[in-house]
Amino acid sequence: MDFIERIFGVAPDGGDGTTEILYIAAVLAVLAMVIAGVWLRRRAAVRRR
Numbered sequence: 001m002d003f004i005e006r007i008f009g010v011a012p013d014g015g016d017g018t019t020e021i022l023y024i025a026a027v028l029a030v031l032a033m034v035i036a037g038v039w040l041r042r043r044a045a046v047r048r049r
Helices: 003-008 018-048
Strands: none
Touching: 003 018
């Protein structure tokens, strides 16, 4: 997990991969929130019928 080092040529975490894991976790959290929001809106729309 050193894509930041390969792409930008810097190692903000000293090369241990912590920054990359945090970025991936943040993207997954945002994705989960978006999916949950869509699911809740669809569920609410079905209940209104």
